[in-house]
Amino acid sequence: MSVKSIIPQSRIISSLQRMKHIGIVDITTVGACLCANEIVAQAAKIDSSGKHPDFTMHAFSYDQYKDCIIRKDWISLANKVCESIRLLEKVGADFVIIPSNTPHFAIDLIEKNSPLKVVNLIKIVADECQRQGFSKVLVLGTKLTMQGGLYNEVLNSKNITPMIPTDDVCDKIEHLIRNEIIPSQINSSTVENIQQDIQKYDCDAVILGCTELPVVYNENNLGKPVVDTTRLLGQYAFKFACDDNLSPK
Incomplete structure (x- = not known):
């Protein structure tokens, strides 16, 4: 934007x-x-x-x-x-x-x-999803952000369907954020493994709903439009x- x-x-x-x-x-x-x-x-x-x-x-x-x-x-x-x-x-x-x-x-x-x-x-991100015409978005972030539904209410109010990964993928993302990105100990195999998981989801875009995730993910390596919250x-x-x-x- x-x-x-x-x-x-x-x-x-x-x-x-x-x-x-x-x-x-x-x-x-x-x-x-x-x-x-x-x-x-x-x-x-x-x-x-x-x-x-x-x-x-x-x-x-x-x-x-x-x-x-x-x-x-x-x-x-x-x-x-x-x-x-x-x-x-x-x-x-x-x-x-x-x-x-x-x-x-x-x-x-x-x-x-x-x-x-x-x-x-959260409101800024939802407005951007609406502006770009997305109807179904995959929310990535900490396990609490994903499974706690941080974006659910504001996205639903704009007729946008929020999706989250399966439990095992949520665990992988939580590990990546807490144990690799924040302490600057990133393992490329972890990043690539999650990348392959994300590419399987049928969605209009991916919300990078953790401000550390842009360090490792973007539209090019995910193969989908990305809303970079950071x-x-x-x-x-x-x-x-x-x-x-x-x-x-």
């Missing part, structure tokens, strides 16, 4: 002089850095001078979030995310993004208690930083 297709280029160029400061809540650093890089890349498409929105990233130790996710303790997770947001507010952030899918199980609590506007990744969030954050008329999802 092109930024230019949403906002007139002339408006973006003028807005580069008064961009909002983006706060990034870093749950897992791999996904957060990919998203930050996409913000810079989007700016470079408009202005080759190197100008891009200011952004500040804050990270608590990942284990503090991981423990909440394992327990499905969304209240504690939301409190920890909002603690991070308050620190970002102190350094001048105007709004925040959370480049991590699974914590969006707590998005209602986060939005309710956040001192800053929070961009809702880069999509970065693109939207850039647009929102540049356009006063665009509201956060």
Whole structure:
């Protein structure tokens, strides 16, 4: 999706002089850095001078979030995310993004208690699926994201059917994310094995519903259209930083 297709280029160029400061809540650093890089890349498409929105990233130790996710303790997770947001507010952030899918199980609590506007990744992804005319999508992500139905309600509301892999494939993807991508110990045979599994599914597109998955998967190696949640969030954050008329999802 092109930024230019949403906002007139002339408006973006003028807005580069008064961009909002983006706060990034870093749950897992791999996904957060990919998203930050996409913000810079989007700016470079408009202005080759190197100008891009200011952004500040804050990270608590990942284990503090991981423990909440394992327990499905969304209240504690939301409190920890909002603690991070308050620190970002102190350094001048105007709004925040959370480049991590699974914590969006707590998005209602986060939005309710956040001192800053929070961009809702799940809604952005569903809107993109609708924009591209997909009617049946395969959702990949952590086992909880897939089997917990994180995307079900918002996709169903747009008459898009969410699919998830079988239990054994979900286990493989969970292992890949937790034990290989996050600690940077990727085994190519694991990646290829899952790739072969995914190619068997009859779907219009694949949602990479974990911000680490774009490290190993894309349209070329999956052989299907891909909705890259990491880069999509970065693109939207850039647009929102540049356009006063665009509201956060």
